[in-house]
Amino acid sequence: MAVKLSTVEKPLLEATRDGFGRMLAALGEKDSRIIGLSGDLNDSTRIDWLKEKRPKQFVQAGIAEQNMVGMAAGLSLAGFVPFAATFGAFTFRAADHIRVSIAFSNLNVKIVATHCGVTTGEDGGNAQVLEDIAFFRSLPNFTVISPCDSLEAEKATEVAAGLQSPVYLRLGREKVPIITSAETPFSLGKAEVFHDGDDVAIIATGLEVNEAMIAARALAKEKISARIINMHTIKPIDEETIVKAAKECGCVVTAEEHQVTGGLGGAVAEVLGQRQPVPMRFVGVQNRFGESGKGAELLHKFGLTSEFIVKAAKESVKARK
Amino acid sequence: MHKQTTDVKELERIANDVRKWSIKMTTAANSGHPGGSLSSADFFTALYFSVMKHDPAKPDWDGRDRFILSNGHICPAWYSVQALAGYFPVEELMTFRQFGSRLQGHPTRGTLPTIEISTGSLGQGFSAAVGYALGLQLAGKPNKVFVSVGDGELEEGATWEAAMAGSHYKLGNLIAVCDRNGLQQNGSTEDLIGLEPLAGKYTAFGWRVVEAEGNDMAKVLDAFKKALAPSQKPTMILFKTVMGKGVKFMENDHQWHGKALPQDKAEAALKELG
Numbered sequence: 001m002a003v004k005l006s007t008v009e010k011p012l013l014e015a016t017r018d019g020f021g022r023m024l025a026a027l028g029e030k031d032s033r034i035i036g037l038s039g040d041l042n043d044s045t046r047i048d049w050l051k052e053k054r055p056k057q058f059v060q061a062g063i064a065e066q067n068m069v070g071m072a073a074g075l076s077l078a079g080f081v082p083f084a085a086t087f088g089a090f091t092f093r094a095a096d097h098i099r100v101s102i103a104f105s106n107l108n109v110k111i112v113a114t115h116c117g118v119t120t121g122e123d124g125g126n127a128q129v130l131e132d133i134a135f136f137r138s139l140p141n142f143t144v145i146s147p148c149d150s151l152e153a154e155k156a157t158e159v160a161a162g163l164q165s166p167v168y169l170r171l172g173r174e175k176v177p178i179i180t181s182a183e184t185p186f187s188l189g190k191a192e193v194f195h196d197g198d199d200v201a202i203i204a205t206g207l208e209v210n211e212a213m214i215a216a217r218a219l220a221k222e223k224i225s226a227r228i229i230n231m232h233t234i235k236p237i238d239e240e241t242i243v244k245a246a247k248e249c250g251c252v253v254t255a256e257e258h259q260v261t262g263g264l265g266g267a268v269a270e271v272l273g274q275r276q277p278v279p280m281r282f283v284g285v286q287n288r289f290g291e292s293g294k295g296a297e298l299l300h301k302f303g304l305t306s307e308f309i310v311k312a313a314k315e316s317v318k319a320r321k
Numbered sequence: 322m323h324k325q326t327t328d329v330k331e332l333e334r335i336a337n338d339v340r341k342w343s344i345k346m347t348t349a350a351n352s353g354h355p356g357g358s359l360s361s362a363d364f365f366t367a368l369y370f371s372v373m374k375h376d377p378a379k380p381d382w383d384g385r386d387r388f389i390l391s392n393g394h395i396c397p398a399w400y401s402v403q404a405l406a407g408y409f410p411v412e413e414l415m416t417f418r419q420f421g422s423r424l425q426g427h428p429t430r431g432t433l434p435t436i437e438i439s440t441g442s443l444g445q446g447f448s449a450a451v452g453y454a455l456g457l458q459l460a461g462k463p464n465k466v467f468v469s470v471g472d473g474e475l476e477e478g479a480t481w482e483a484a485m486a487g488s489h490y491k492l493g494n495l496i497a498v499c500d501r502n503g504l505q506q507n508g509s510t511e512d513l514i515g516l517e518p519l520a521g522k523y524t525a526f527g528w529r530v531v532e533a534e535g536n537d538m539a540k541v542l543d544a545f546k547k548a549l550a551p552s553q554k555p556t557m558i559l560f561k562t563v564m565g566k567g568v569k570f571m572e573n574d575h576q577w578h579g580k581a582l583p584q585d586k587a588e589a590a591l592k593e594l595g
Contacts, residue, residue, distance in 0.1 A: 035459075059455065062489075067482035070448020071455065077387075077437050078456025097445050097479070105430040105439040 011177030016206075017114040019153030020171055021046025024083055027161050028054045034161060035075055037061050037084040039068050044173075045085035045114045069094040069111070073101040076108045081161055087120075088113035088129035088170065095135065102166050103139040110160050110167045111136075117257030118285070118302050119174040119207065119295035128290030128298075134262025136168040137235040143188070144235040146170040146256075146264075148209035149178045152232055155186035163188075172257075174295040176207045191238040193245075197225035200313045201245035201252045205231045205264045208255035208283070208304065215309035226313060234264055239271045246276040251316035253281045255309050257299075260284035279319035281312035322376045322384075323369070323406055329538045335405055336366040336538065340567045341594050342401035342414050348587035350418035353426070356577035357471060358398035360502040360562035364541050365402045368467060368498075372545045377407035380434040386464050387453055389438060391446025392471035392500065393427040394579070399469075400424050403435060444477030446470075447497070451483045454495035454555070465549075468497050473505030476514055481526070487555040488527025495555040496548050500535065502564040504575040523557045535560025568593055 028034040028050045037059045042048040051058040059075070061068030065086055072082035091098065091113050102109045113132060120128045136144045143163060147153040153171060160167040185192060194209065195216050204212040209230045216226040227245055231238070246252050252272065254265035265282035272278060285302050299305050326332065339362040347353035369375070373386040390399050397417065404411045409423075416422035423432040427441025437453075440446040450468035457464050474480065487495055501519070503510055510516050520530045529552050533544035541560070548556040564578065565571025568590040571582075582590055 056459070059490075061486065062482075064479075064482035064485070066444075066479040067448045067451070067486055070445055070479065070483065071452030071486060073438060074449040074452020074454070075456040077449070077453050078460060078462075080456050080459075082452075096442050097448065100439055100442045101445045101449055107430075107438065 011179060013175035014150035014178055015173060015175050016147050016150050016153040016171040017046045017173065019147070019150030020112060020157045020169065021049040023154040023157035025049040025053045027158065028057050031081070032057065033079060033081045035059060035080045035082050037068050037072050037082055039063055039065050039086045039090065041086055044087070045112065047083070047085045065090045065094040066097050069097040069109070070101055072109045073105065073107050081108060083110045083112050085112040085114065087127060088116035088132050089127050091132060092129070092135070099139060103141050106141045106165060108164050108166070110169060112169045112171065114171045115173040116170050117172060117206065118290045118298040118304070119172055119257065121174065121295050121298065122292050124292040125289040130259045130285050130290065131262070132170060133234055133256070133258050133264065134266070137267060141166050142235060143167045143233070144170070145233055146205040147232055148206060148230050149176060149180055151178055151180045151182065151184070152186060156232065159186065159188050170206065172207060177210050179210050179213060186232065189233045189236045189238055191232070191241040192230045193227060193241070194230050195226065195228040197227040198248050199225045200317050201227045201229060201249040202255060202309060202313060203229045203231050203242065203245070203252060203264065203268055204255040205234060206257050208257055211304065211306045212255050212309055214306035215313065218306065218310050219313055224313065224317060231264060234267055237267050237271060239275065242268055242271045243276045246272050246278045251279045251320040253283060253309060253312045253316050255283040255304070257304055258284055260286060279316050281316045283309050283312050322374060325371050327371055327542060329542070332366055332370055332538050335370055336362045337567070337594055338405055339366055339398055339401045341591055342404070342411065343397040344582060344587050344590050346397050346401070346414045346417040347581040348584060349415050351581050352418055353397055353581050354394040354579050355397065355581060356504070356564040356571065356575070357392065357395040357500055357502065359566045359568065359571065360535065360564050361395055361398050361469065361500045362566070363536050363538055364498055364560050365398050367538065367541045367545060369402045369406045371542060373467060380408065384464065387437065387466040389446040389450045389453070389466070389468045390428055390440055391450065391468050392443065392474050393440035393446070395471070395500070396428050399428070403433070408435060409433070443471070443474040444479040447480045447483040450495060450497070451487045451492065454492040455490050458490070458492065458494055464494065466495050468495070470497055470499050472499055472501045472503065472510050472516060475499070475516055475519070484523065484526040484528065491553045492555040493552040497555065497557045499557060499559050500562055501559045502562045504564045504573070504578060506575070506578050508575050520559055527554060529554040529556045531556060531558045533558060533560055535562035536566045
């Protein structure tokens, strides 16, 4: 077990986009093929940090996401390893370019989306993308990674740079607790069990992993032992860890800052429906758009905080019996 | 490297073959886009037999000029000119659009080695060509990037994003060729959603614009000569062409944009082309 429950007591806070920006700049210094593209969001996406270190490895696309993604495809053909960064919501502007020029062409382009989920906050519902996992995980050739904290985002960025294929990296704007350490393993497509348990398996991604860890503590007080699984790679999904958890716990809860339709919950249900059907509950956004507010307020309003995971866990345990 | 020529008669003969194959393969497939294939046949032939540096024996040769077919639907002409240049046997053209064929309905990366990026959703290849030209420029390579676009394709907003980026980054190594046949699926471009003044728009967007008769081989060669003169600007060649060029009953009739000729009409067309 790589993460101690105690680490959630007084965590350091940092946004996942910070981990990405730091690692991309470091990779760029070592490898001149790394190139960053921005759609007028240099600072917000942290792609600025690469630009500061290596100004020639940066391309400004302007507010033109379709062309940014298309140029990234062309840059990959010229031998570069492009990271095209924008807000998650704006990846949809370039959806057709992503599908045909990158996914269908299987080009080595990394789409980096910061500002995903309701914790995008004050900008409101238009900006809080909650459908991106559904889109990207349905695209053949794409790998989809959703790190739980900034250290994991660093590792994910390094792994993405090494893959010779399209990657979607899902990041957040808001500072979130650092719950992993430099030593926490990160292996693409291999989920990490952060806390062992055998009454209920809680499979979470992104900032919901921390909420799940808090939920595990609350559940432990009620003598419910929860297995917490950090599903950082949503595609390809770690079927074996999911099936094993379902077998050993008998019920499963998924938790994500995304619509429950088509997201992590859907991905886990697709696996269990075929291989190990068990009662499931889905913590996520229920067919709604977001709204303005502070991250913490919105996580609560949309049913994404730990108490909702606790409730879902208890329901799933009940359904198992 | 492919042996190039400036012999107009020879190039016209090859362009005629491109037209014949484009008709044969679309009729055999009972689908596809013959109209734009015929209007583009002359400048495609010029590119592969006179203008571009390329090597059919080594499609991934690093010294090659790059080519992207952004208007992917006119791939019958592109496939034909490649086969005639020696990239693959001409007989394979007759597998076009059929199950298991490398010659997919629209160019698909991973089939022919010359297809660098999948296209067919209009406007996308233009952006990829801008990125490709930028990448080659950043890498200090001298290669040119040629991108074929349809005139109707320029209704896609993303092509104007690409046009802005092309001039912003001073991509003198980028040459776009536009098949300005004036027709698209549902009729005349100017009736549907007017493109004119197209030359003025590209000039305003910071491009060098070359206008030429696109179905006159000597003029096509002259246009490429102008486009290859060193420039800080990307170049747009507006080739004024005739949809269905070479077959009288097809000429300037938009119904042949996306419809194959039935067998009897194909026979008549081939007879006319000689």
